[in-house]
Amino acid sequence: MSRKNLSGDGASAKKLPTENSDRTAMISAKLKSIYRNAVLPIEKRYRYDYFFETPLLTDVEFDSKPQVLLIGQYSVGKTSFIRYLLGRDFPGQRIGPEPTTDRFTVLINGPDERTIPGNALSVHPDLPFRGLERFGVSFLSRFEGSQMPSSVLRSVTLVDTPGILSGEKQRVNRGYDFTKVVSWFADRADLIILLFDAHKLDISDELKGAIDTLKGHEEKIRCILNKADQIDRQQLMRVYGALLWSLGKTMSSPEVARVYVGSFWEEPLRTMDNSDLFEKEEKDLMRDLAVLPRQSAVRKINELVKRIRKVKTLAYIISHLKAQMPSLMGKEKMQNKLINDLPNVFRSVMKKHNLAPGDFPDINSFSERLREVKFAEFNAFQPKQMEDLDAVLNREIPALMELLPSEKDTPETLKAKMAASSVGGTPVRVPLPTGNDKFGKKRNKNESNPFGFAEDDTDQYWSLQDSSERLLSTFEALGPKGGFLDTQTARDVLVKTGLSKDQLRQIWNLSDIDQDGYFDFEEYVVAMFLVDAVVQKNRPIPAQLPTSVVPPSKRNLTRYKESDA
Numbered sequence: 397m398s399r400k401n402l403s404g405d406g407a408s409a410k411k412l413p414t415e416n417s418d419r420t421a422m423i424s425a426k427l428k429s430i431y432r433n434a435v436l437p438i439e440k441r442y443r444y445d446y447f448f449e450t451p452l453l454t455d456v457e458f459d460s461k462p463q464v465l466l467i468g469q470y471s472v473g474k475t476s477f478i479r480y481l482l483g484r485d486f487p488g489q490r491i492g493p494e495p496t497t498d499r500f501t502v503l504i505n506g507p508d509e510r511t512i513p514g515n516a517l518s519v520h521p522d523l524p525f526r527g528l529e530r531f532g533v534s535f536l537s538r539f540e541g542s543q544m545p546s547s548v549l550r551s552v553t554l555v556d557t558p559g560i561l562s563g564e565k566q567r568v569n570r571g572y573d574f575t576k577v578v579s580w581f582a583d584r585a586d587l588i589i590l591l592f593d594a595h596k597l598d599i600s601d602e603l604k605g606a607i608d609t610l611k612g613h614e615e616k617i618r619c620i621l622n623k624a625d626q627i628d629r630q631q632l633m634r635v636y637g638a639l640l641w642s643l644g645k646t647m648s649s650p651e652v653a654r655v656y657v658g659s660f661w662e663e664p665l666r667t668m669d670n671s672d673l674f675e676k677e678e679k680d681l682m683r684d685l686a687v688l689p690r691q692s693a694v695r696k697i698n699e700l701v702k703r704i705r706k707v708k709t710l711a712y713i714i715s716h717l718k719a720q721m722p723s724l725m726g727k728e729k730m731q732n733k734l735i736n737d738l739p740n741v742f743r744s745v746m747k748k749h750n751l752a753p754g755d756f757p758d759i760n761s762f763s764e765r766l767r768e769v770k771f772a773e774f775n776a777f778q779p780k781q782m783e784d785l786d787a788v789l790n791r792e793i794p795a796l797m798e799l800l801p802s803e804k805d806t807p808e809t810l811k812a813k814m815a816a817s818s819v820g821g822t823p824v825r826v827p828l829p830t831g832n833d834k835f836g837k838k839r840n841k842n843e844s845n846p847f848g849f850a851e852d853d854t855d856q857y858w859s860l861q862d863s864s865e866r867l868l869s870t871f872e873a874l875g876p877k878g879g880f881l882d883t884q885t886a887r888d889v890l891v892k893t894g895l896s897k898d899q900l901r902q903i904w905n906l907s908d909i910d911q912d913g914y915f916d917f918e919e920y921v922v923a924m925f926l927v928d929a930v931v932q933k934n935r936p937i938p939a940q941l942p943t944s945v946v947p948p949s950k951r952n953l954t955r956y957k958e959s960d961a
Contacts, residue, residue: 423693423796427700428458430792434784435700438707441775442714447765448706448757449576450583451527457584458696460524462688463553465581467606468591470559473622476661477591478503478554481685487511487542499538500577503554506543514539527580534571551689555581560603574602579609582616586688586695590619590653594627594635599642607646612702612754614649618684621657625665625674632657632670656681697796701789708785709755712745715777717766731771738763859944864921871920880914886923893927902937903927909941909950918947 431453439445445452466474475489486503488511502517502525512520514536518529528539538558548554557578582588588610599607610617621639624632636657643653658674659665660681665674717734721727734741742756858864874881874889881889890900907915907923915923922945929935943951 423799424458424696426792426796427696428455430788431458431700434788435704435707438711438781438785441778441781442707442711443769444707444710446769447710447762449761450580451530453703454524454526456522456526457524460584461551461553462586462692462695463555463581463584464587464589464685464688465555465557465578465585466589466591467557467578467603468560469593469596469600469603472559472591472593472596473660474556474559474591477589477620477622478556480661481554482544482546482548486544488540489542498558499540500558500581501540501542501556503542503544503546503549503556505546505549507545509544512541512543514541517541524584528577531572531577531580535577538570538572552586552685555585557581560600560606575605575609578606582610582613583699585613585616586692587618587684588613588616590617592619592621592639594621594624594632597635597638597642599646604646608648611648614647614651614653617647617653618681619643619653619655620660620681621655622660624657624670625659625667628667629669694800697793701793704785704789705752705755706757708782709745709751710757711777711782712749712751713741713756714774716741716745716748717771718774718776721771727770727772731766734771735763735766738766854943856948857944858948859942860921860925860947863925864918867921867924868917871917876917880916881920883913886915886920889920890923890927893931895927895930899930899937903930906937906941909946909953918950922947 436452439452444450466477468474479485479489482503487509488501500514504523514528515533517523517525517539518536519526523541528536558574560574590607619639621636624635627635636655639655640652643655647653656677657670658677658681660678665671720734721730738759742759745751746753746756871881874885890903893900895903903923903926906926907919909919909922922941925945926937930937
């Protein structure tokens with residue numbers, strides 16, 4: 397008899413979205429079903445929420461938008477950064493050189509502008525904040541929602557945090573555990589942004605504690621060195637090095653954190669010494685933010701897999717402790733002995749079941765939790781449940797991953813999968829600011845025009861723009877890998893035109909503008925233009941491309957060739 401599919405029975409499977417519907421919704425539905433049927437019963441049996449101090453998941457958390465969490469000391473520009481992203485003020489906004497943001501603020505999309513108290517947010521059926529109830533009224537009174545109609549917030553949710561101060565006084569006066577709240581949001585965030593002021597690089601004890609809680613989420617962390625326009629180039633070099641040194645001491649990850657340098661608000665730069673660098677850094681950061689909706693499904697799968705591995709480890713630990721307990725006398729003595737010998741218990745369980753060290757809970761907090769319970773009351777081990785979890789990890793999760801784009805896809809299947817993260821054929825992206833003005837550059841009046849640039853704009857006009865729109869589907873049908881046609885595929889396309897070898901050689905030399913032996917889409921368009929000019933219009937192949945035919949992004953390469961010649 398075959399094993400029952402753990403994502404649900406046949407009736408529930410029929411309710412899942414079909415192959416032609418949105419794949420992100422399909423993945424969310426499958427993850428919810430997997431969690432309810434295979435993971436949640438084990439979490440309840442071994443009290444995962446108690447030992448890992450994290451609540452059980454609800455359906456709305458699988459359906460939630462990507463979240464961006466901002467952390468930093470006071471006056472580093474967190475709120476100004478959010479205002480820059482949104483392009484406007486938001487309800488409840490507080491900006492100033494003193495510690496102004498004294499609460500956690502969640503920015504969400506809605507039809508009207510208003511603030512929502514934390515207690516109401518935590519019980520809202522459509523928002524993933526019910527788990528915050530565990531931090532009590534003292535926290536919820538310092539938690540609020542800021543609702544406003546926003547094209548950015550339609551795709552992501554932003555979380556602003558209180559500015560962190562140095563010293564013990566603030567920690568005592570908060571009335572709630574700041575680091576545990578940060579940890580709760582970090583578990584659910586798609587991106588975590590740590591902001592630093594170029595004039596204040598000291599990492600306080602509370603900030604260090606907050607960074608420590610981010611362990612296990614290193615792949616989500618991005619750092620911003622803000623207000624860098626207020627120092628000169630030599631100072632910036634020293635400040636950047638000092639920040640990396642501080643982060644290296646604070647973060648346990650051996651990899652260097654990605655640090656974006658610049659001035660992340662709408663005001664013009666104070667000094668233009670590094671304007672080109674700041675513009676490139678800002679574009680890279682905005683690109684990271686813009687693609688979050690398309691990566692949401694991957695993040696949800698990744699987070700569930702991490703949780704399942706921790707659930708498995710907890711089950712083996714609890715079962716091991718339960719098995720060591722005597723049946724009649726000396727239970728309390730044995731319990732204390734096991735708690736005191738917890739490092740050896742962890743090693744024994746890890747070796748016996750071939751578990752990863754990173755899946756084990758923090759030994760200090762875990763031992764404290766163990767002292768509050770009775771081992772004799774633990775539930776016994778159930779091998780069937782562990783087999784079910786293994787089936788999820790080995791079969792059902794890999795099957796879900798097959799729904800995501802990969803290098804194995806044909807052009808047809810890739811196009812179908814990418815449609816899952818698009819609306820009307822347009823990829824879902826977060827509309828974010830482009831700040832040409834702040835970098836001392838005049839904004840082109842045609843930059844956002846859907847009909848392109850005017851012919852008199854010699855720097856940006858491309859005479860093949862209309863041709864490129866017609867040729868896009870043809871290019872995709874050829875199966876480009878990473879946006880490029882390999883040499884053999886591009887050669888075969890040209891050979892089919894029937895032109896002579898000498899003509900094809902000239903066309904290749906002109907079209908392969910960056911001379912890498914591959915055709916990207918723009919180079920493919922140029923090649924097809926030259927082929928059409930020869931075949932359909934009987935024109936000679938030019939000695940060099942007219943400037944209007946060269947894609948604007950590659951004109952610097954053609955100028956280099958000309959000067960080299």
